[in-house]
Amino acid sequence: MKANLLEWIDNNRVLFGSMAKAIWDNPQIGFEETIASQLHRDAAAKAGFRISDVDGMPTAFVAECGSGKPVLGLLGEFDALAQMSQVVSGEPKPVKAGAPGHGCGHNLLGVASLTAAIALKEALDKGEIQGTLRYYACPAEEMLSGKVRMAEQGVFDDLDACLAWHPSSVNMPWAGSLLSLCSAEFSFKGLSAHAGAAPHMGRSALDAVELMDIGANFMREHVHESSRIHYIITKGGKQPNTVPDEASVWYNLRAPGSEGLLDNCRWLTEIARGAAMMTQTTLLPIDFKSGVYEVLSNQTLVSLIEQNMRYCGPPVYSEADHKLAAKITASMPPAAKQKGMDAGFIPHRLKDLYLHEDILSPTDEGKSQSASTDAGDVSQIAPFAQFGACTWPIGVNPHTWQATASAGSGIGTTGMLFAAKTLACSLYDLFSMPEVLDKAKVEFFEVTGGARYVSVMERVKGLDG
Template sequence: MRNSEEIWDLVDSKKAAFEALADRVWGMPEIAYTENRSCQEHTRMLEEEGFRVTSNVAGIPTAVMGEAGEGGPVIAILGEYDALPGLSQEAGVAEYKPIPGTGHGHGCGHNLLGSAALLAATAVKDYLQANGIAGRVRYYGCPAEEGGAAKGFMVRAGAFDDVDIAISWHPAAFSGVRDAKSLANTRIDFTFSGRASHAAASPELGRSALDAVELMNVGANYMREHMPSTARLHYALLDAGGIAPNVVQSKATVRYLVRGKDLTDLNALVKRVRKIAEGAALMTETTVTAKVVSAVSNLVGNEPLERVMHDNFMRLGPPDFDEADKAFAREIRKTMTADDIAAAFRSAGLPVDRDLALCDRIIPFEIKGERMFGSTDVGDVSWVVPTVQAEGATYAIGTPGHSWQLTAQGKMPAAHKGMVHTAKVMAGTAIDALLDETLIPRAKAEHAARLKETPYVSPLPADVDPPIEMSKVA
């Protein structure tokens, strides 16, 4: 890009307001589809910055979109702001110390994710205005990444139909282009119905829904040996049938999360899980119904965009962490295991350096770490729009994802430095796409080639609506 310093200066000029936004969202942790205050904070910032705001995107009350600019290509920058249950933690404390309240916490850094994405979009807006360049930048405030598949529902509703490229990021231990690896997944609630009876006086008259759930789980566990090594299977009891052991449970519900390396593998695995549920119902003389809650696709990479993003990282260099940042990172590291630390280096494709507590490098483009066995609803965006993601160093190397340690670091100076650093990379990538007339066509050509053999089909059944109430169960 010919004007790196200009776009970086635009990011720096407003970073304080967006660091404050990240901290406010950290302080109001809201889980999937309940992010009312967090969405309001992002909406207010969009309005203050002069974006044209669309609320209730795809019929989701906590999804918002802000657009700025006129004509030209449409650049989407994706943000998130949902938290996780059970990860409440006091900020800046290197010991487990939950905050009284809901028990929720930003243990995946989405308070930073949304704020940095909106900061990048704001800088691009200001750059377009200052230089009279045709083009539109959109910030998409996306809820419920943690299990709710909101972006998948937004894709299905056509929210990205006219977007040329999409840019996003995620807080991480290292800085660099995020490898486009993730698992497709689906969440399905299996509800068994039986017949209640007195567990002592007439147990023969009862048909236990809880027995059916337990038998299903046994069957699923036996299946683990006979499924692809890239697949994953998890479950959680949503309704165990009550608290009275002297009553045969007439209803019980278990939620299954099924993951496969792509949609083809996922669909085959889901069929097997459904058969296990039917078998459990047959064995217990109960009935079973299955309801899909959400589903996401695996990620599709885009090398032209990834190389341009890497160039931005290399021009910018690693985050400028100081000795105070490193000292707190070392304190946090004392709560981790040697395996935690080694796993972080392996996931980045780097040799283990147990003395390195905070990132001091950009991950080389050619280095690919171990496969990421998580999932993200960015995957569905990547199937319909050429998409690139960054990883931005915001926490101590070795910090487990979805942990209290990550929540504890979410308001620290190092987190702020990492989110601003990544906002510069995302903004720079967006400006490159607008200034280089060949980049977007090249990105679209590669995207079309990747999808030629396997066109996109949404993993969400047509009759499934956004699960706005899903967190009430949780």
């Protein structure tokens, strides 16, 4: 019974709340999340899951229980962000200056999914529901590569459906998408010379970077308006009196769909070649760092998630949570709060609230958040949907000190347990209502045409040369 799942999760609030706090207290960035990964692995093993490693990824694993069809998955993440250290407070104050912190709430993300998996295991063991349940411990989401590398190894291939969630400021299923992305560093080789005495003897690699950036900024007008182009210069010479013979620029390109993304990547590569030609420098082999697909949100699963959010009932926060939320909100000027709400498609009628103790129907169908996630790759392999749960005050955006502070507080724990309940109940329905799962699979096939998954990384490789 689904009611048992809710009771089990409520009874285990302290256990899983402390696990999320232990991860928050020991933030580690992508592929280095040994503490978080071990805590997840120990909890899954203790609960009796079968655990398998993922080749070449020590902090990734797959935990499985049950057997046979359907095969249903839950995604978990636990990596922190560089330089996001922050104490639980309404004012900006790092625990340790310059250290990592959980500014995206991934200390909650993985634990909620694991909590849901462990809660469901009893129902599977008793034969109340039948099939295989998997918890995927996915490292390095912030580097947009953990799930891509796992997907390339085929670990998601036999899934019938997969669910996830993300810390957020409102409780809402995500019917919309997130952008596909390609991240690549372009390096140029020139000729050094004395910049004062003999500039005519040199060829500046930095000139190539600058001309490439100018080209990219003119290209910007002619890409789809939802696309994003951002870059940093990672190498630009050491001192001005030497013509720099080495320079590099690192780009992230994002677009609503992978075909448009690849088109933009192709154009940017041509701009880089043009910049090299104009400056008589050489474009070195392009360093493609990561690439992810846009998210295909399965609307059948989105509806199922909404029904279960409502079945579980919205999270209710303590007095202390409300006080902290009021202080955090006071740190944001009204314009910042409004911009934060706009980024998450949050209706302005919620602007006077601190914490969302309600459930919103999706406001984003047909739209795309302008961030990206490697869960997009999973959504290309199996029917997939996710939702946001309120783990920080309305208007707070991820990757901010306010988000880190909230993710380490009771606000985070309460939102996390609501997420765990929603995931557990939604999967329970998928195990016990084959007609819903079939509908989700038909929709998935209509959208993808059953095309075989080839990663964006694999597809962009052909652009270099």
